[in-house]
Each structure stands twice: as structure tokens, then as C-alpha cells.
Amino acid sequence: MTKRASILSPTRRHFLTGAGSAIGGLGAIRILAVSPALATPETLASAMREVTKGVTPQPGKIKLEIPPLVENGNSVPLTVTVDSPLTEADHVKSIHVFNEKNPQPNVASFHLGPRAGRASVTTRIRLADSQMVVAIAQMSDGSLWSDRAQVIVTIAACVEEIN
Amino acid sequence: MANAIIKVPKTARRGEVIEIKTLVSHIMETGFRYSTTGTHIPRDIITQLVCRYNGTEIFRADLYPAIAANPFITFFTTATESGTIEFQWTGDNGFSERASAKIDVE
Numbered sequence: 442m443t444k445r446a447s448i449l450s451p452t453r454r455h456f457l458t459g460a461g462s463a464i465g466g467l468g469a470i471r472i473l474a475v476s477p478a479l480a481t482p483e484t485l486a487s488a489m490r491e492v493t494k495g496v497t498p499q500p501g502k503i504k505l506e507i508p509p510l511v512e513n514g515n516s517v518p519l520t521v522t523v524d525s526p527l528t529e530a531d532h533v534k535s536i537h538v539f540n541e542k543n544p545q546p547n548v549a550s551f552h553l554g555p556r557a558g559r560a561s562v563t564t565r566i567r568l569a570d571s572q573m574v575v576a577i578a579q580m581s582d583g584s585l586w587s588d589r590a591q592v593i594v595t596i597a598a599c600v601e602e603i604n
Numbered sequence: 605m606a607n608a609i610i611k612v613p614k615t616a617r618r619g620e621v622i623e624i625k626t627l628v629s630h631i632m633e634t635g636f637r638y639s640t641t642g643t644h645i646p647r648d649i650i651t652q653l654v655c656r657y658n659g660t661e662i663f664r665a666d667l668y669p670a671i672a673a674n675p676f677i678t679f680f681t682t683a684t685e686s687g688t689i690e691f692q693w694t695g696d697n698g699f700s701e702r703a704s705a706k707i708d709v710e
Contacts, residue, residue, distance in 0.1 A: 516672040543670050544636040552664040556657070556682050558621030563678035567634070567670050598672075 485539055488546035489577065492537050498577050498587035503536075505576040505588040514568040514598035521551075523560035523578045523586070533560040534579045542572040543598075555581075567598035610691055612705035616683035624663075626653065627676045628693050628701055634669035650675055650695035658687035683709045 506520040523533045532555040538548035551562045560578075568574075571593045578586045611625040628650065635647025647669065655663040662681050675693075686709045693701040 540670060544634070545669055547668040548670040549668060550666040551679070552666075553679075554662060556660075556662050556684065557680055558682040559680040561680055562665075563676075564665075565672040565676050567672050 485541050485546045488539055492577055493585055496585055498585035502586040503576055503578040503588045505590050507574055507590045507592055510593045512595050514594040516565045517568050519566050520563045521576045525560050527555055527557055529555045532581045534581050537577045539575045542570040568594045569597050608701050608703040610703045610705055612689055615708045618709050620683045621680050622683050623680055625678045629674050632673045648696045650693050652694050654692045656690045685709050
């Protein structure tokens with residue numbers, strides 16, 4: 442009997458741990474299937490690295506205008522303005538906008554030039570959650586400037602299902 | 605089906621900074637949504653807007669699913685010479701839309 446139990450118990454233990462991990466695994470798969478993984482600060486950082494190439498952008502020169510509290514995340518007005526003389530020697534090359542918690546960290550990239558006249562771009566974006574929005578401007582001399590804003594969203598984008 | 609609305613001043617003084625507004629009708633399906641039956645809705649977005657002033661590129665925007673439906677983009681340019689300003693949107697599933705506006709520069 443004792444001998445039998447000693448033989449049985451490891452199998453029972455194995456079975457339970459095996460079943461447990463199987464359920465755990467299923468659970469993990471279900472969670473992934475139900476909600477697409479949100480962009481995390483790490484993916485935001487890696488998306489920003491593609492633009493910054495490891496250089497930390499300095500604050501200033503760029504202004505990100507976005508309402509601090511929005512009702513509908515499906516359409517959030519956003520304006521990015523960069524302070525630059527916009528000459529052949531010193532102009533804004535590009536403006537990049539990122540978000541923290543949408544499924545994808547990129548929002549848009551705008552490529553400007555010395556002929557822009559005023560380095561200002563307005564568009565409407567989607568926000569899946571209350572989060573931080575980051576804008577980075579790249580100048581013709583390679584310098585990087587950034588601004589960030591925290592936005593509270595009451596109705597998130599991308600969550601509704603369609604038939 | 606798809607149509608674009610652009611707003612460019614008809615006349616401008618040489619060197620004047622003009623505002624350009626663009627709006628194009630498009631669902632901008634993110635590719636992150638599922639229908640009630642659980643089927644994945646594939647991505648269908650506009651990926652790029654290019655603006656050319658008499659053939660020279662003056663503005664380009666790379667768009668991602670985080671852009672709201674019916675992409676609305678406003679930007680500025682300097683009125684240098686009379687001519688045409690052309691807009692071209694390209695996107696998933698071979699989406700392509702063009703628009704152009706004439707401008708008189710005094």
C-alpha cells in the first residue's frame with residue numbers, strides 16, 4: 442500500500458501540475474485573443490529610438506497642443522508647432538508623434554522642409570486609453586526636441602466591435 | 605467612393621505663408637478590431653500623403669492606424685510662384701486618391 446502510494450503520488454502531482462499549467466496556458470492564450478496587446482512604455486521607447494537613434498531629445502522649441510480631457514478617443518484634435526526660422530540652413534526636417542498605450546506606438550510622421558513657412562501641423566488622432574502623447578521634432582542640424590502631454594480619455598477608441 | 609476635400613487660397617502674395625487643409629474620406633480600419641463573431645478585421649488605412657508644389661515635394665505625412673477616420677491634416681507652406689499644388693494619398697489595398705488646386709501668386 443505504502444509502496445503503491447509512493448508510486449502514485451508523483452504521478453498525481455505531475456498530473457496536477459501538468460493540468461494547472463495547461464489551464465494557465467489556455468488562460469494566457471484567451472487573454473491575448475480577447476484584447477490585443479497594448480503598446481507599453483517599452484514599445485514607446487523602442488519606437489522613439491528609431492527616430493532618435495539613442496540621442497535624448499531636449500525639451501523646448503516644440504509645442505504639442507492636445508486637449509487634456511477628451512470625451513471620445515476616436516477623434517482627438519492635435520496640433521504640433523515647432524519654433525524654427527525655417528531657412529535653408531536651419532529648418533524642421535520632420536515631426537514625429539507617438540503614444541503610450543495604443544496597440545501601436547506610432548501615430549504619424551510629418552516631413553517638412555525650409556519652404557514650410559510655419560512649422561505647424563494639425564490632425565485628428567485616435568487614443569485607446571488615457572495616456573501620454575509624445576511629439577519629437579528633428580531639425581536640419583540633427584538636433585531633437587520633444588514635448589509630451591497627458592490626456593484623459595472617457596470613451597476609448599478601438600474597443601467597440603462591429604457586426 | 606473615396607473623395608478628398610482640399611482648401612488652398614486662390615491667390616497669395618509672393619512669400620506669404622499659406623495654410624493648406626486636407627480631408628479625405630476613408631474608414632482607416634486599424635486592424636486591431638474583431639467583429640462580434642470573433643473574426644479579425646484586416647487593416648485598411650491610408651499610409652501616406654504627399655503634397656507637391658509645381659512638382660517639388662513640400663510636405664509628406666506617414667500615417668498609422670492611430671489617425672482618426674477620414675484623415676484631416678492641416679499644414680503651412682510659402683507661396684513662391686503661381687502654379688498647381690498636388691495632393692496624393694496612398695494606402696492599403698491599392699488605395700490611391702489625387703487632388704490638385706491652382707494658386708495665383710502676385
